[in-house]
Amino acid sequence: MSVQAVNDATFESGIRNDGATMVEFGATWCPPCKVLLPILDELSENYGEKLTILKVDCDESPLTSSHFGVMSMPTVILFHNGEPVEKLVGLRPRSAYENVLAKYAVNA
Template sequence: MMVTFNDDTFQESIREKGLTLVDFGAVWCPPCKTLKPILEELGEEQGEKLAVIEVDCDESPETASRFGVMSMPTVLLFHNGEPVEKLIGLRPKSAYENLLAKYV
């Protein structure tokens, strides 16, 4: 299960050590709804190696703007607290697996 964070709580959600996958989307966005179970499954498969969180862009415009999110869904991968990769738009599960493989 993914946990939702907002502008006030976002920074504390990013792991200082390890990987955090952040899904920027919105409840009204059909591709975002399709992506959510894919990312939840990745989180389950990776276990403790990966934290998967979501940010609702409508409720957290400052955080979305800070990371240059212009369209949804946008997925950012943080490694040791720093953003290292960005995927824009809905992709197949394998695209996210390949992204994670560089850092796991």
């Protein structure tokens, strides 16, 4: 499974009601976002069906971005069973994302 792009119209349907969904809010022009995407691709491969990873372009989806209070990019929000439970602002090492997933019993 790979990182899926969603927008204001498709965001809700991308969030899993059962399990974990990680959403990256960024932009094509954002250098830290470009560094984060390969990390998310690796997480997607390692976690497979246990984790859905979505990306939202803040420029193209301002309603969704503002709804979740995104002020800086990248911002990663983890949804567990359809509810937002963790927010990581700024580029973090891969281990930070893995630690958040482990808190919600999502293991590779």
